[in-house]
Amino acid sequence: MANILSVENLTHHWGDIRLFNSLTFGLEEGEKAALIARNGTGKTTLLNILAGKQVPDGGTVTIRKGIRTGYLVQDPVFPAGKTVIESLLSGDNELIKAVRDYEEALESNDQALIGKMVEKMDAMGAWDYETRVRQVLDKLKITRLNQPVEQLSGGQQKRLALAAVLLEEPDFIILDEPTNHLDIDMVDWLEDYLSRNRATLLMVTHDRFFLDRVCNVVFEMDDETLYKYTGNYSYFLEKRDERIDQRNQEIDRARNLLRKEQDWMNRQPQARATKAKYRIDAYYELKEVAGQKTREADLSIDIKASRLGTKVLNFDNVSKGFNGKTLIRDFSYKFAKGEKIGILGSNGTGKSTLLNIINGDIKPDTGSIELGETVVVGYYRQEGIKFDENKKVIEVISEIADDIDAGNGRRMDAAQFLRYFLFPNEMHYVPVSKLSGGEKKRLYLMTVLMKNPNFLILDEPTNDLDVYTLGVLEDYLDRFEGCVLAVSHDRYFLDRVVDQMFVFQDGFIKVFPGNYSRYHEYIKENAKPAEPKIKKPVAEKREPSRERQRRLSFKEKKELEELEKRMAALEEEKKALEEMMSSGAMASDELIKASERMGVLLKELDECEMRWLELSEIEG
Known part of the structure; x- marks a missing residue:
């Protein structure tokens, strides 16, 4: 394979902090690589340098002549x-x-x-x-x-x-967090698209399913150094543990040997004068190895939730709509202590509406909501909060509280709390504007957890957090004794955290017992193979028995049969129309008419599919 990218001795600083030092690596044609590192260690900076958007302090970046590069930045802005x-x-x-x-x-x-x-x-x-x-x-x-x-x-x-x-x-695609703001259907499509695409790929993403299925190379940036693993994300995890274990063993051996060499070095200079210079040089090399840390500074969240009583949150026939469109229809549910629920649904189906109703930001049109007296809601919003970019990091925390209850009798001041969340002392007085996107999200998470909530609402919590922080957050939620309600397109996160799903569709919220993978398998098993273009029905809601006894009438059965025939005919017409438009043989006025007809076709197909879903759920 031909070389696409060559990087030699790349070094860059952020102020007085050196992000990476003498990085040397390359990419071969067709390789699909992921870049993994902790937030704030320079992932986006490295991508900017590779894409020619930023100049490094030292080193060279060479992209093969004739190669066209495409770069998706983390926060694009259009004129x-x-x-x-x-x-x-x-x-x-x-x-x-x-x-x-x-x-x-x-x-x-x-x-x-x-x-x-x-x-x-x-x-x-x-x-x-x-x-x-x-x-x-x-x-x-x-x-x-x-x-x-x-x-x-x-x-x-x-x-x-x-x-x-x-x-x-x-020919060379660089992507910075490409799955942010995509729903699960979009992520599935992008996953398939990139897997089949012949372009060379380098991306930063937190989506571990995506990493596993798309990438065949993983670069890990750690301690100013880059490590390469030839394999997917699962392989990387295995080999990374081996690398860390091996490094720790080398450090332990160096420390044991250093004690003997230290005795030799402590002798009078005259006694050393006749000794070989190589041994003196070896001593300093040994001392450098022995001075390394054997364990990484890992985040470990152990903030205790407030006590939660038996009554949590009850929804009774709640409905809500906007501009004549019903987003939530007759939703009834009693939340129980310890439940962890994931939310699935396309954009605009009412997911955020439900979260805002729970938080009290909006009122339902009909129905009632009862919130338990002991419930303390912590709402982690997708858009975060608007920090004053000129404020120091420590001011963000101390203005909320300078005495934080960490549970089990532990209390922390603002500085201790920041260190607990891996913000070292030298970052406490840095302006918020200097933080990376992931560091801002970690700071925002702190402002939510420091209030000791026992009902956590998480709206896309995985966006911009590195895979290490995500693992820690998942461990915390696994131990969390309160309720969790999470909207996320991160399938790995949903599998790890939740034990049931709320599926939003056409104004109804269906309750599915199980995590995302179980729901996905259910959908695959119940899909109709003869209708691959049709959206698959969602899981059956656990409703009162009178709803489960509902069956299609004769008229509805006939309508369902006619819909399937109509959709097949529309698909055939759509396919034929696409071929005609792609042939280049149509006159300009014919092309305009064909484009207009395609719009009508797509709208009618969508309407037919929606009605088919309603009827097929009743039939199922």
């Missing part, structure tokens, strides 16, 4: 004044330019210009590319192509930036 489609098709790729000109011609409805652009698309064979644009946008749920980009949320902008990178079809 205002452009639409989604203009921002998406802003690259220098000739195919992108052709498709962009064609889309603009369609928008202008200038028949002469459309004809000219059709000829250009024909000449370049760009119709397949235009189809891929539509497919990628559909998978990432980017639908309003003429919407001003400044109106997009942060998550929508991240998905748009991801689409732009993938559609440029670079």
Whole structure:
């Protein structure tokens, strides 16, 4: 395999802190590598340097001549004044330019210009590319192509930036947290896309399922050094433990030998003068090894929750909607002490609405909610909180409380609490603006846990946290004696933490007993193989027996049969239409009509699928 990337003696500092020192590594063509390190150790800085966005303090980065590089930054920003489609098709790729000109011609409805652009698309064979644009946008749920980009949320902008990178079809793809702001269906699709793509890949991600299934190389940055493991994430975990054990044994041996050499060095200089210089040099090398730490500074969360009584939280026929759309319909549930529940659902299905109702931020339209007297809610929001970027780190904590109850009679001041969460003394008076994204999230987690909540609401808690901190958080939640309600697209996190699922669909919340993998297996087992395009039904809700006895009427059964025939016909028409649009043989006016028909088809298919799901759940 040919070499794509060569890095030699790369060194960089952040202020007085050296992030990495003399890093030397490379990537071969087709390798798919993950970069793993603790928050604040320079992962994003390293990616910026590799992508040419930042200049290192020392060393060289060489990307093979002729290689096109695509870079997804952690927090993309698009210039205002452009639409989604203009921002998406802003690259220098000739195919992108052709498709962009064609889309603009369609928008202008200038028949002469459309004809000219059709000829250009024909000449370049760009119709397949235009189809891929539509497919990628559909998978990432980017639908309003003429919407001003400044109106997009942060998550929508991240998905748009991801689409732009993938559609440029670079030879070398660099991705910084690509799964943030993607739902599980999108993550599944991206996982499959990158696995089949021939491009060389380097990415930072916390999604351990994603790492396991996509990557065949793992780089670990630790103690200013880079270690390479040829294998997936599971292999990395095994070999990393072996590396640490071996290093600890070497340090222990060096310390034992150092005692003897120290006696020799402590003798009079005259006694050493006749000894070999190599032994003196070896002594200092031995002393350097023996001075290393045998254990890493690991975070270990052990903040005790407030006492939780028998009555926790009761929902009785709660409904809530906005702008005529019902997001939660007749939801009844009694939360029990110790329950840990994961939440699944597409964007806009009401997940955040439920969390905000529990937190008291919004009121339900109908129904009632009873909160136990001993319940203390801790709400970790996806968007975090807006820190004053000029404040010092220690001020963020001390302004909430300077005397923190850690449980079991332990109390900490702000400085002790920061050290407990691996913020060393030299970081206490650093402005918040200097923290990495992951460090800010860790600081935010501290502000939630220091109030000793016994009902934790976690909205995408895994975003921006490194895999080590995630493991510690999962251990803490496993021991947590209160209730946990978590929205997450991180399948590994859901498997590790939760024991049942709330599945949001069409305004209803279905309760499934089990973690994400059990739910996923249930969906696979109950999927209809003859209808691969149809969204699969969700797990049956544990409702009163009268609902379980509900069966389809004769009329509904006939409707279900007709829906299946109709969807098959629509799929066939859609497939034929895609082939015609990709052939390059259609006139400009025919193309416009075909595009309009495709929009009608997709809308009708979606409506049919939704109705099919309603009927098939009753039938099941």
